[in-house]
Amino acid sequence: MKGIGNMKEKIIETSIELFDRKGFKETSVQEIVEAIGVTKGAFYYYFKSKEELLKDICISYIEDLLEQQQRILQDSEKSCTKKLYEIVYMLIRNIKARRKSARIFFREMRHLHEDHLQEIKAKRRVFRQHYQQLIEAGIARGEFKPTLTPDMITFGILGITNWSYYWFQPDGEISEEALTDIYVDLILNGIKNRESLKEK
Amino acid sequence: MKGIGNMKEKIIETSIELFDRKGFKETSVQEIVEAIGVTKGAFYYYFKSKEELLKDICISYIEDLLEQQQRILQDSEKSCTKKLYEIVYMLIRNIKARRKSARIFFREMRHLHEDHLQEIKAKRRVFRQHYQQLIEAGIARGEFKPTLTPDMITFGILGITNWSYYWFQPDGEISEEALTDIYVDLILNGIKNRESLKEK
Structure with missing residues (x-):
């Protein structure tokens, strides 16, 4: 049913808006449902608690990044340099759609229960490890x-x-x-003026 | 009077501890004074409000960075590359002493009143502008x-x-x-393997 999917989406979107602007702790379930114009019952139909909603926002944020990263990394045709470019581009493009989720991820994660926090930190660690493996592969291939x-x-x-x-x-x-382009050039080549040094 | 200075310092230190662990909004003045073992009167002798205390923490954090940056930049003997190195080193060394203040600065700033927020953002902007002027000077000198x-x-x-x-x-x-060393090398030279490219 489209209507039900939409309601859950609406709760998530509205909460991202409110958590980003006011903070997780400062936003009550009451405020979330009032902003949408539904009852608390609708909220608790989809989420056991406000904390579970926050977990869903954080999980969805990091899983989306992991999927995009995986798509880039699994292409065996591309060089590591090209993959590095694509991950940087993916992360910067992601700002438009996901800035508020990202800020909630970085800022509000500490309000999660310990098991949820560990689950999310594990996924974040995988993202970083895959990135590091790309650097290591680039070294092995002589690119880095x-x-x-x-x-x-x-x-x-x-x-x-x-x-x-x-x-x-x-x-x-x-x-x-x-x-x-600017950031990949910074990462690959740095800012030192090698031309000038050669002349001297 | 040393005792009075110490009390103000103690309130600030304890609050940094609590704000970092629990968050600004979630920490009450009551908790701060209880953690030190004084009365609320002692708190309000030094700070008009919890918000003013947060402002003091943020201002002190950024002003300290500005002073350290200024000391590095004003040395006319040093190259821009050397100054860049010293600013990076200063910021990394600063983590040990000021990590909690830094996290409060980045995370809790949004809880400040508008005029305080603008005051702090202006100082943060100055730090960034001075950094940018160093990059520009390095370009002008042919270093970057x-x-x-x-x-x-x-x-x-x-x-x-x-x-x-x-x-x-x-x-x-x-x-x-x-x-x-690793970060200044990344910034100056990047990660690309130029040796391998020359051989091919």
């Missing part, structure tokens, strides 16, 4: 420097894109494609 | 590539270190110096 420290480099690369969730305006002056 | 987009590169570089506040363990396997 053999001297790299893959785990630390992975955290650094993740930092570049994760941080963009806090400031990047997808409808602003610079496009998602242009920002991806 | 002339093709860089300084504002976007600055956000990217900031992302690398800001993100480390979420995962880096100062007492863990890798030292602050080693992590700084």
